[in-house]
Amino acid sequence: MSHFAQRLHAAIKHKQTPALVGLDPRLSQLPPQIVKSARTRHSDANLAAAAAFEEFCIRLIDVVTPLVPAVKPQSAFFEELGPAGSQALANVISHARSQKLIVILDAKRGDIGSTAEAYARGLIGGADPPSPWMADALTVNPYLGTDTLQPFVDVATERGGGIYVLVRTSNPGASAFQDRSEDGQKLFETVGSEVERLARETSAEANYGCVGAVVGATYPAELAALREAMPHTPLLVPGYGSQGGTAADVASSFDTSGLGAVINSSRAINFAFRAEQYATEFGEERWEEAAEAATRAMISDLADLTPASALQT
Amino acid sequence: MSHFAQRLHAAIKHKQTPALVGLDPRLSQLPPQIVKSARTRHSDANLAAAAAFEEFCIRLIDVVTPLVPAVKPQSAFFEELGPAGSQALANVISHARSQKLIVILDAKRGDIGSTAEAYARGLIGGADPPSPWMADALTVNPYLGTDTLQPFVDVATERGGGIYVLVRTSNPGASAFQDRSEDGQKLFETVGSEVERLARETSAEANYGCVGAVVGATYPAELAALREAMPHTPLLVPGYGSQGGTAADVASSFDTSGLGAVINSSRAINFAFRAEQYATEFGEERWEEAAEAATRAMISDLADLTPASALQT
Numbered sequence A, B: 001m002s003h004f005a006q007r008l009h010a011a012i013k014h015k016q017t018p019a020l021v022g023l024d025p026r027l028s029q030l031p032p033q034i035v036k037s038a039r040t041r042h043s044d045a046n047l048a049a050a051a052a053f054e055e056f057c058i059r060l061i062d063v064v065t066p067l068v069p070a071v072k073p074q075s076a077f078f079e080e081l082g083p084a085g086s087q088a089l090a091n092v093i094s095h096a097r098s099q100k101l102i103v104i105l106d107a108k109r110g111d112i113g114s115t116a117e118a119y120a121r122g123l124i125g126g127a128d129p130p131s132p133w134m135a136d137a138l139t140v141n142p143y144l145g146t147d148t149l150q151p152f153v154d155v156a157t158e159r160g161g162g163i164y165v166l167v168r169t170s171n172p173g174a175s176a177f178q179d180r181s182e183d184g185q186k187l188f189e190t191v192g193s194e195v196e197r198l199a200r201e202t203s204a205e206a207n208y209g210c211v212g213a214v215v216g217a218t219y220p221a222e223l224a225a226l227r228e229a230m231p232h233t234p235l236l237v238p239g240y241g242s243q244g245g246t247a248a249d250v251a252s253s254f255d256t257s258g259l260g261a262v263i264n265s266s267r268a269i270n271f272a273f274r275a276e277q278y279a280t281e282f283g284e285e286r287w288e289e290a291a292e293a294a295t296r297a298m299i300s301d302l303a304d305l306t307p308a309s310a311l312q313t
Helices: A004-015 A030-043 A046-062 A074-077 A083-098 A113-123 A149-157 A186-201 A220-229 A247-253 A287-305 A309-311 B004-015 B032-041 B045-064 B077-078 B081-099 B113-123 B149-158 B187-203 B220-229 B247-253 B287-305 B307-311
Strands: A019-023 A068-073 A102-109 A137-140 A162-168 A212-217 A235-237 A261-266 B021-023 B069-071 B100-110 B137-140 B164-167 B210-214 B235-237 B260-266
Touching: A004 A102, A004 A162, A019 A046, A019 A287, A046 A068, A046 A074, A046 A083, A046 A287, A068 A083, A068 B004, A074 A083, A074 A102, A074 B113, A083 A102, A083 B081, A102 A113, A102 A162, A113 A137, A113 A149, A113 B077, A149 A162, A149 B187, A162 A220, A186 A212, A186 A220, A220 A235, A220 A247, A235 A247, A247 A261, A247 A287, A261 A287, A261 B164, A287 A309, A309 B069, B004 B100, B004 B113, B004 B164, B021 B045, B021 B287, B032 B045, B045 B069, B045 B077, B045 B081, B045 B287, B069 B081, B077 B081, B077 B100, B081 B100, B100 B113, B100 B164, B113 B137, B113 B149, B137 B149, B149 B164, B164 B187, B164 B220, B187 B210, B187 B220, B210 B220, B220 B235, B220 B247, B235 B247, B247 B260, B247 B287, B287 B307
Parallel strands: A019 A068, A019 A261, A068 A102, A102 A137, A137 A162, A162 A212, A212 A235, A235 A261, B021 B069, B021 B260, B069 B100, B100 B137, B137 B164, B164 B210, B210 B235, B235 B260
Antiparallel strands: none
């Protein structure tokens, strides 16, 4: 079983970009023709929405497969639809894997002991041993304590998968608890230090471990400091694009080779056809071309203004 | 739409106990005949396990319905089986609701803004407006910040549901981050104080709000202090039974009327037929009688040694 960080970095080098496309199907934002068509096939509202989510995400995956190394489905939107949404999520992940994309499932799970292990066994892994959801990596919440991260680390390591632990989130109120300071060290720094230890322990021959950290682009100073303090930790950086983070804000998240981080954009790509700069040119019918243009724009932006330029040879 | 804490307390008074039965289907622990029977009906391993989980939980619900006010399905075990498990979970919740039990879904969700709202809309609620999972209440992780709790609070309030925020968890390593101290206040106390504020704001005419707190029985001193500091906050207390918490340990979680807390036991009831004191008398075939005996023993224990005695008139 190959190592998560090695697989991720091979994919980043192959696609020559650290751009990560979030899959955030929001019913009110989807191309109307996809929703309309699903509703003609399903009278149940949740089944119709799930069918629309699945078609939208699979077509979006096909648009971005030639361009990016990885996708990040947001579990919440699928779960909002009940079991029909869960099935759609599994189908979407399966399709992304079949396209050789790295799949980071954004589900922010966390629990204790054998319960944490159940989440890890269900959500992380490939075809052998069988994992029903088959994500390459999973986002994990650290509040319960370092001992509760270990089952996720163990399962991920055993299966060639990874986890990304929430360290510094991108929301406006992230500081409420994460900035609480003891002996001059803030909570998110303490969590970061534990994550770096786990990353180092799982780095094997690689520079990076299979334990990563989520650090928001909306806090660039913290991002720069964490990158320096966590040299073995791959970063997942949300908050670029719709949430206000810029390429300059995320530049510090990379090492000099342009590795060590993936930068996520969800809404700005998913619903690019609704944005002013693409709406007129493409419109609803050509939403996939709008998504492609937005993805290419993000890739250029990162290549122009961050060490990700080193990936483009 | 009636208020969550009022509904919960009406159910507690009706059943005269604060005992909460966790639904923790673990494949290796289930009565073998249920697993065997499911495997004759389904060749796919996950479908078979999901069918076994559903049968086990539904029969267990029927055993405890006359005895307790509420059940707490653990989402992780269902998710471990993929979409088949998700469907089983929905069926189990639906059955519990049809038996008029309060359902607290233990899924420890947490995310930002509209993503948090998607979780809340999907997981919390009744038949109208339709919520596909239909939990009365949901456990929520606070790490991302107070602003990320608000969407859960808003949806819960609007639908007569509730949330239980993780404050002090029951695992051995809970202190790693939760005990970090700033200006003499530990993180879990700060989170508790925010939760109490939200509970007070949502208490309306009731003594308690629809925002509760998870506080482990394995830390009795912290439990007593939090009960005192959080007078409007209903508590969900895990860690009784298999994890080592005793009735004496949880006694401080109640108000003088025996209200304000539910005490959870999962494994000790689910798999009572495997425990020494019940194995000989009941055995595998009579696992339901073992579960009933274990539930009655817990109810007596709480009535004998805690203010829950006030419920038994």
